[in-house]
Amino acid sequence: MKPILPDEPEDNDTRFRRFLDELRDDFQLDHVAYAGVNPISGKQHGHMTYGVDWSAHYMQNKLYEIDPTLIKARQSIAPVDWTRLDRSAEFQTVFRDARQFGIGDRGLTVPIHGPYGDMGGLSVQRDCSDREWELLIPEIIGGLQAAAVHLHDAVIQSDPLTRMLNSPNLSTREKEIMQWIAAGKSQQDIGDILNISHRTVEVHLRSARQKLHALTTPQAVGRAINLGLIYPR
Secondary structure, three states, rough: OOOOOOOOOOOOHHHHHHHHHHHHHHHOOEEEEEEEEEEEOOEEEEEOOHHHHHHHHHHOOOHHHHHHHHHHHHHOOOOOEHHHHOOHHHHHHHHHHHHHOOOOOOEEEEEEOOOOOOOOEEEEEOOOOOOHHHHHHHHHHHHHHHHHHHHHHHHHHOOOOHHHOOEEEEEEEEHHHHHHHHHHOOOOHHHHOOOOOOHHHHHHHHHHHHHHOOHHHHHHHHHHHOOOOOOOO
């Protein structure tokens, strides 16, 4: 199970860092980092579990401008396994420096393309053997993808202007059905509860997914929760 961003009153930097710490520990990783861009506010966001020395070195030397893990992720909708990247000059430069800080080149970046032109990437890293990596990724990839969307949406919606401009207008019935989905009910269950057909339930779900710019119902539920349209159960 992926961690959930805490609701208690604390600043966003603390919330997001705590989320990454829990994600790292739950999935037995060495480090987790998030980077994203909000085109509405013009802000760039970055949160990571790396030490301050590497973080400072990375930013001061503008390695983000040549980092192939980020460049490839911006061009992809599928997770980017670092082991499959070309060992280009840029790759060698970034990871030569990273090794000086005890950071290896075994990792994965999950791209997130948001509904408003926003983009982000959740990167994870672990020093281990080829076999350990091959066994680990299938076990955690689903959770990582869900966590990536959850965190990215929360970061983007933490900006008040973005939240105000991009709050979808879900109908009362759509919110009601989404709330039941969040509670773990099936479409058939919801149809029985609301005394409507399961086909009607699907029509409302499809509409809600479109309004939330979500590819799947779980993604739509996550976005609705982050927007405060429904509540986690």
